[in-house]
Amino acid sequence: QKEVEQNSGPLSVPEGAIASLNCTYSDRVSQSFFWYRQYSGKSPELIMSIYSNGDKEDGRFTAQLNKASQYVSLLIRDSQPSDSATYLCAGANEKLTFGTGTRLTIIP
């Protein structure tokens, strides 16, 4: 099993809808988790970090962590065309490991 796995997509979501991005992880990356957004040709930028079970909300973004099931998700409410990007999930223990990313397209 890869340490951090994501569905590569593409995921298409209508404007205004909720986009749901999912990530599963192995035991080797279980301390803290991050969601990064990467526009084409640009560097990743942090969207959310989550360290404990449950939900964490920041504006239109909600990160969810379920350590028992070993998954972490990112919900984007009221999706906007500017949310179209690749979203990278990352998990950390002694080092940071990234998933391969999910490409999200918001359809106007």
Added chain:
Amino acid sequence: EAQVTQNPRYLITVTGKKLTVTCSQNMNHEYMSWYRQDPGLGLRQIYYSMNVEVTDKGDVPEGYKVSRKEKRNFPLILESPSPNQTSLYFCASNVAGSTDTQYFGPGTRLTVL
């Protein structure tokens, strides 16, 4: 402005010609890393450094060297580049290592012919 800078941003070179990609951060971060990003493989860590004169291998260190003589600089050296090192490279820094937010540089797109 707090930032991580990389140079050059774009580089086309030939097999075997030594090159250095520079990375500098102005945030006084102790931890710095180099990643490469390839389609379908995501971001993979090449080397990291936890402080001056302290470096360690990441997941894909073969063919690369690094040095950390000053806190702000972390150059990536390709002694004898090969075509399989054609990739998009990112430098990153942060305060507290792997469990802290990474601040990424703008990236260097390298093509080795």
